[in-house]
Amino acid sequence: MKVTVIGAGNVGATCANVMAQKDIVNKVVLLDIKEGVAEGKALDIWETAPVNDYSTRVEGYTNDYSQTKNSDVVVITSGLPRKPGMSRDDLIATNAGIVRQVTENVIKYSPDTKIIVVSNPLDVMTYCAYLTAKVDSSRVFGMAGVLDTARYRAFLASELNISPKDIQGMLLGGHGDTMVPLPRYTTVSGIPVTELIPVDRLNAIIDRTKNGGGEIVNLLGTSAWYAPGAAAAQMVESIIKNENRIFPCCALLNGQYGLKDIYLGVPAKLGKNGIEEIIELKLNTAEMDLMNTSAKAVRNVMDVLDKQLAASAAK
Numbered sequence: 001m002k003v004t005v006i007g008a009g010n011v012g013a014t015c016a017n018v019m020a021q022k023d024i025v026n027k028v029v030l031l032d033i034k035e036g037v038a039e040g041k042a043l044d045i046w047e048t049a050p051v052n053d054y055s056t057r058v059e060g061y062t063n064d065y066s067q068t069k070n071s072d073v074v075v076i077t078s079g080l081p082r083k084p085g086m087s088r089d090d091l092i093a094t095n096a097g098i099v100r101q102v103t104e105n106v107i108k109y110s111p112d113t114k115i116i117v118v119s120n121p122l123d124v125m126t127y128c129a130y131l132t133a134k135v136d137s138s139r140v141f142g143m144a145g146v147l148d149t150a151r152y153r154a155f156l157a158s159e160l161n162i163s164p165k166d167i168q169g170m171l172l173g174g175h176g177d178t179m180v181p182l183p184r185y186t187t188v189s190g191i192p193v194t195e196l197i198p199v200d201r202l203n204a205i206i207d208r209t210k211n212g213g214g215e216i217v218n219l220l221g222t223s224a225w226y227a228p229g230a231a232a233a234q235m236v237e238s239i240i241k242n243e244n245r246i247f248p249c250c251a252l253l254n255g256q257y258g259l260k261d262i263y264l265g266v267p268a269k270l271g272k273n274g275i276e277e278i279i280e281l282k283l284n285t286a287e288m289d290l291m292n293t294s295a296k297a298v299r300n301v302m303d304v305l306d307k308q309l310a311a312s313a314a315k
Contacts, residue, residue: 002071003073008041010229019056024056024241025240029061031064042060075115114273115133118232120175122250123250126263127302127305143249145248156205176210242272244271247270251263
């Protein structure tokens, strides 16, 4: 088994490190365009193997996609990081070009791989990778909801002074301010969270979750990396081990939730073939209104990409 991580920045290197420590694949390949960066970080990670007691080989390469050949899963983290005051939409032109080039090379050497997109703006970059890969949409999906629910659960755990292990949460929609956390589907050891936290505090936690990425950008001056890297690794693990775990993933909808031809966050079963099933929750009117609002925001950004691609094709 082999996993490749494209982009050896903070998120990519963290993902590679977490994957190695899970010790569930033979090799993790880390690739970057900057000379020596992937090699150096991969070597540093590999040198932790005797300390952290794992056998997974970690290798780094500079822009040599032949080393990614026959990868079972590829995680794409490449792209320009978000800076303070920069929206995810501002990243679209630059990062779409990067994701297209990366995806073309990935499919060239690993035509049967599953692709997890982490690059921002997440929903539209996943759509971009899908258009480029020209494979079934079950094999191209994005990491957003796993990260967003992790933040949501972490904030709830802090509020309740309990272990996050006991918290299950679900959210839908786009990755960003229009995401749709679902308190009705949030439980603590089976207890509805609405019975444990007052409405005003729960709403404050939901708002913090929606702005979780921006909060870290304002603190660090750049995007988060520990949680996103670990979240992507968790998705890889479910695929590699064929666990069929249910995670909120950015997936292509074809009629589910009344939406079509749009990449949006929904509950999905992840197994050896990628997305094995999209689960359609029975949303109430208020939840569906929020879902449609989120879909509209994502659709607007997808339209920008479609126009850019059309203009490029016309040249």
